[in-house]
Amino acid sequence: MSAALASSRTNGSEVVKELAFFAVIALLMSVMLLGVETVDRPTGLELAVRWDLVLIAIVSTVIGRLGLIFRRESISRLWQAVLITVTAVAVFEMFVRFRELDDRWVSPVVLDMAFGSVVSTILAIAFVVIVFATAYFTMKVQGAVEVDQSKKLSAKIQLTYRSNTKKIGLIGIVFFFIFPLLFGDDRSAIDLATLVMIYIMLGWGLNIVVGLAGLLDLGYVAFYAVGAYSYALLSQNFDLSFWLCLPLAGIFAASFGIILGFPVLRLRGDYLAIVTLGFGEIIRVVLINWYDFTGGPDGISSIERPSFFGLADFSRRVPEGAISFGDLFGLDYSSMHRLIFLYYLILVLALVTNFVTLRLRKLPIGRAWEALREDEIACRSLGINPTNTKLSAFAIGAMFGGFAGAFFATRQGFISPESFTFLESAVILAIVVLGGMGSQIGVVLAAIVMIGFPEMFRELAEYRMLIFGAGIVAIMLWRPRGLLSFRDPTILLNMSQKEKVAGEIK
């Protein structure tokens, strides 16, 4: 339908019909889930009506659709921008209304805000202006660049990015190294950076499996959990130090990777994805139910914090016979020391992951992964053993997941099966895919976008996952191949093929 409409200008009545159709759809979709709320009362469930939300849903759908029609018919950018602005305001209105259940039908919140006080008037106007300006200028850029040219432009950006990856990488590394110097006093900044870094490491680890070997793993969090629980249990039961447990956690996770991977790696893409998801869930269910061993849903608490390479301790009250970090370097005690140390620790771990990946890519095994991703049958006929090759990718990816898990356990001091749900796997996978599979810098970018931004908007906590889900869909629609595009095979038989491969859309 849409293809036919795009070629010729649509007349007015067709537009009205189309809009009416979407209005009805919006009405039917929202009438119950938005329009009626189930409220818990002592006597049972009761209903509360909120038709205003339905109205807003319909209005924003219709206006949004009208925007799409305008786009299709290439009607002036000004109008498109106006429509986008109105849609944004309507959606915003809906968000606000979710929270305020009383005072229904009084007046639109946006208007309330605008006439409430001078400050909120300015804020409301600023909001509208910003949305409008963004919409307008995006349109302008897009309008100015014809389709072909926009492809050329994106190819140009790609090329610049590709020829400068080393520089960009170095700048990134330097930035992350001096980050604590810039924000050293800001506890939340360091915490956030550490969190982002954990996900960067997990993303890089999973990138070996998904990006290089092309195996879709939806249960990566299982290895993260194995690493975390190995460290927690080893340190509690055998009193081993973090530095000894870190490699052990990696080894355990890798062995799990081999045990789990061996039977399933023969499967094709989607099936493999579901089986790995199943394994992830099995591990979680076992963690919950094996009470004697894992502490069940209560988890394991007071996990030992890492020392400064076994030389000094970070706590305020140092145990007998140990030296505190402050004394070792002649500094006063500060609780930030440990946080900054943890930050550098995960930074180094992540960089090790990255470095190993970069080197592996140049080794025969890395070549085999990429070749296998591109064409399994060709690989088999050339004598590559697909199972062993995939297994090695699975195991190495799992090992880095295990390292990250051990780090997570020691940083949090508390772990429970709650931290290792499917959602976590989905987040890590989203980071890899959104970054552009196989692209190392893409992972960093995606981790910052996916983890950093939502954490910054903590106030919107309830809406975080909602926006997260919508964001994944939106980015997939906008750039199905990731923010930075796919990584091509490192080496091809005929290097001039490289451009050809890059040009093809897979």
Place this chain on the structure above:
Amino acid sequence: MDWAYFLQQLINGLTLGAIYGLIAIGYTMVYGIIGMINFAHGEIYMIGAFHSLITFLICQAAGISGILPLTLLLMLFVSMVLTSIYGWGVERVAYRPLRGSFRLAALISAIGMSIFLQNFVQISQGARVKPMQPLVEGGITLMESANFDVQLSYMQIVIIVLTFVLMVVFSLLIAKTSLGRAQRACEQDRTMAGLLGVNVDRTISTTFVMGAALASVAGMMVTLYYGVIDFYIGFLAGVKAFTAAVLGGIGSLPGAMLGGLLIGLIEAFWSGYLTIEYKDVATFGILVLVLIFRPWGLLGKPEVEKV
């Protein structure tokens, strides 16, 4: 061996299996026609459950909840209609633009959609568990033994009969109508079907609508049968139904039903005779075993790898 206990588990398993089977059909149809795992299908089932719960509450508020058949029919009808629009919308928004893109893109988009829908319901309806009073009460005592009475509740009868009826209707729909023919044609070769005048887009949309309608029936049954729902029920049920679809042979309609019944039975017997905590592990274990030893499932055909 206690036969009464065995019979009871059998009944429970069949009931559960009927529900899984209905959800599994949605997976299998979508996989058959566009070759993707509709990861958001579990959430569609959850939305169906919410729609039927809210319809019931509206009936209650309107004072017609006393007339049981009318209430049940309304719940069924409203929930099917409204939920299938969600199925349609999900396909339109998240999958159609990605058709022809690389395989994983659609799967990732589906995962995003699943997270979105889950959180949408959590925000709009609240995170707490929603209780629902039993509507269909009572049952037949089939067998009495020394320490155990075998009960077949009316609700279980309703579930099994309704599932059976829907299965027959949908099988006929696929086998006899022009819509079913179009679907089978798209399944075999989408381009060719398009060339021969089948409206491919519409056929795929209809597939999603049908899958969602069946899932919403499953959602309604669960609401009535267990009496509690929350926004999170879609994930586990989705994975289990997918397991059922794979077990029966993905792409095969009777296979999905058979797989559903088997999964339901296995789960019931596992919780009845072994440990209830590890029943999910049992399902996942079966999924893994089937995929390793018979990836084309019980009733499916092995896929020929084309070069």
